[in-house]
Amino acid sequence: MKFVVGGQIEKEAIAGEIRRLAGNKATSVTIMNDIEAAMAIKNGEADYYLGACNTGGGGALAMAIALIGLDQCATIGMPGKILSNDEIIAHVKAGKKxxxxxxxxxxxxxxxIINTILSQTIISR
Known part of the structure; x- marks a missing residue:
């Protein structure tokens, strides 16, 4: 499974945490700028995009929303509000990328996010 890290901040931390959580199930974890990362999803070169910014949805997802569509994106956390685990799981299971x-x-x-993605992969095999 291929992950791209876009967004604006904490890219190394996100990539490291993906590698730690997914282990060898992550065939690649690539840090890119937000446009490149969104294009990788759009072109089928990556399976999932993860990004952070100070608001959770602006710089983290703006290019992904523009290039792959709002229906493929989810803001999981923003200042003062993080979705519940059940809400996060529902977004992953709904096929958000x-x-x-x-x-x-x-x-x-x-x-x-990562544990839900991994459990979906195991179930689909």
């Missing part, structure tokens, strides 16, 4: 959140929420939201 791009997830935005704030930098300070990485340790809270990434385990839920």
């Amino acid at each position: 791009a997830f935005g959140f704030t930098g300070q929420d990485i340790d809270i939201v990434l385990p839920v």
Whole structure:
């Protein structure tokens, strides 16, 4: 499974956490600028886009929304509000491909996103 890290901040931290959580199930984790990362999803070169910014939806997801559509994107966390685990799981299970959140929420939201993606992969095999 191929991950791209876009957004504006904390890219190294996000990539490291994806690698830690997904292990060898992540065949690639690539840090890109937000346009390149969104294009990788659009062109089928990556499976999931994860990005952070200070608002969780602006710089984290703006290019993904523009290039792959709002229906493929979810803002998981923003200042003062993080979606519940059930809401995050529902977005992953609904087939969303791009997830935005704030930098300070990485340790809270990434385990839920990655573990749900991994469980979906196991079920579909």
